[in-house]
Amino acid sequence: MGLITEVLLLPFAPVRGSFWAVRQALAEAERLYYDPGAVRAELAALEKRLEAGEIDEDEFDSREDELLDRLEIAMQRSTGTGNGTMT
Template identity: 70%
Template sequence: MGLIGEVLLLPFAPVRGSAWVIGQVLSEAERIYYDPATVRAELARLEERLEAGEIDEEEFDRLEDELLDRLETGLRSSAATNDWTS
């Protein structure tokens, strides 16, 4: 983009900057959400809740399935990232 284009788009700079920041925050949130270490820690806490009687077997199974799906997604995405960076 040339100088004229930059000058014409200058009023939109805060919007572009905000969009970039939102994208960065979203990427970091997804990285943490799907991080295998985070999911494994949540699985351990879930098992502790079951043993403490805070939740029943049915709720445990449902939440465990959700966490295992997240773990699988996280492992798949990290494997894909490693394939692209190798």
């Protein structure tokens, strides 16, 4: 950006900074959501809940499918074989 553009956009600097902070928070939340270690821990906890009788097979299967999908995406991201839609 040129100097004139920067001067004209100066009143909007707090808004631009807020957007940056939101993007950073979303990126961190996404990183944690797709963390393979966290997903594996959730799978282990889910299996314990099934064994303890806290959930039934249908709920286990449904939740397990969601977690395995997340794990697959996490593995694709770590190897760089994603479809290009994620950063």
